[in-house]
Amino acid sequence: MAGTTPRYDICRHCQERFPQASGPGRKKEYCSVKCRRKAQRERDGRLGRQQARSALPMGRRIAEDLQALSAALLEAEYDGRSLKELLRCASDVAREVEYYMTAAVQDARNTGASWDQVAEAARVSTTTARTRWSEGRVKERLQRRATQRAAVRQPVTPSVEGLDPMREQPLSQAAKLASALSHLHRASDLTIREVAEHLSVSPSYVSRILSGERTPSWTVTCSLVQLCGGDPAELSVLFESAHGLVPPGRHAIPDAVARLQAALQGLHLAAGRPELEVIRKASRGMLSSQAISEILAGEMVPGWEQTSALVTALGGWPADLRPLWESVHYTFLLCLDPEEGPRQLPDAYPEST
Known part of the structure; x- marks a missing residue:
């Protein structure tokens, strides 16, 4: 209509004014297709960074594998294996340590650490940190590690029929406690509902304890063990380890x-x-x-x-x-x-x- 004042809006990307279309329908948020695409790329980038922050840290996963390799080295020492075997195990550990450092830096960067903070932690210059752990080099190293995983020997627990579970990697401390409680429960012939009623907790909570999803308090542990006919003293050290408790170093x-x-x-x-x-x-x-x-x-x-x-x-x-x-x-x-x-x-x- 003649004489109508044109309506203007602010582009959500470049913040410039642009004439808004009149009439019904969804209003434009960007001044051009180019701005809309740039905004979409930025949103995708933020989402990727958020997902990287929320995912399990890469360093933690590598540290778990590093523990297994260190245990393999220790076992080789206990078994009195040859120097060649000991050095091979040590080489596996050393290589995984390098990958861990790369992943730890990447985890820190994903959570907002600056290059100055990385440099201070690593005791190198900021320029060295940027070069050593650049995005391209980190991606290359972790990809190399992924391709090498099949060639890295993992500690394997001897497979003996009847000893269940005999695992490729020993369970975590919390999982060992859960496994012990689960064995006692199976031997007791009590249902999960019956256990829950005796302990005055929900059946779902008992189920999570037995599956290892929840680590119970000592009071609940004792009650559960006694109800199933076990001796709480046998699980005392497992309980302490599962909760990360460190008892005094000296005992009678x-x-x-x-x-x-x-x-x-x-x-x-x-x-x-x-x-x-x-x-x-x-x-x-x-x-x-x-x-x-x-x-x-x-x-x-x-x-x-x-x-x-x-x-x-x-x-x-x-x-x-x-x-x-x-x-x-x-x-x-x-x-x-x-x-x-x-x-x-x-x-x-x-x-x-």
Whole structure:
């Protein structure tokens, strides 16, 4: 209509004024197709960054694989393998450490860390940080790692029929606790609803505990174990490890021995309480059935080679129980000579600080 004042709006991308179309229908938000496409690309970029921030950090996934490779190196040491094998395992660890550093920097950048902050953390110049961990180099390295994964040997727990689960990688501490609770529950013939009614919790909560989705409190753990006919003491160390609790480093001899025994019994329970003969086979002949029976019953305090063999046969990490074993022997030696004990301990048992 003649004499009508044209209507103008502000472009959402370039912020410039543009004449808005008159009449019915959806109004334009951008001054041109070019601005609309640029805005779309920016939205896609922001979404990608948000997804990168919300996803599981790359560094964490690589750190989990690094733990497995480190355990393989430790196991090779325990087994007394050749220098060639030890160096191969060490090379695997060193390579994964480099990939971890790359992923950790990328994770930090995804969460907003500046290049100055990255440089300070890595103790290099900002220019070096930008060059070493540029987007192109990070993508190239992680792609190279992905193609190498099939060639990297992972620690494999010996497969022995009847020992379930015998896994490619030992379970996490929380998963071990869940596995032990689940075994007790299955052996009790109680339904999840019956357990929930006794514990005054919901059936879904019990189900999440048994599946490992939730880690229960000690009160709930004790009640569940007792209800299923088990001994809470056997799960005490598993519970502490699952919650990341660090107990005092020094114990009286009976307490230190009891904690080591509880840890071994907990692993036995988490593995589904396999028969002695099954464990003996999984230990590669390093343990006799009688020795296994005496260790699990608390009638014998094992040496480190026996402890390591038993832990590995039950699907655990020997390194996880090393502090408990050292605590037993440290306390024992200290009691033999309370004044001279700390100075006479071998290097394998350094005094805790």
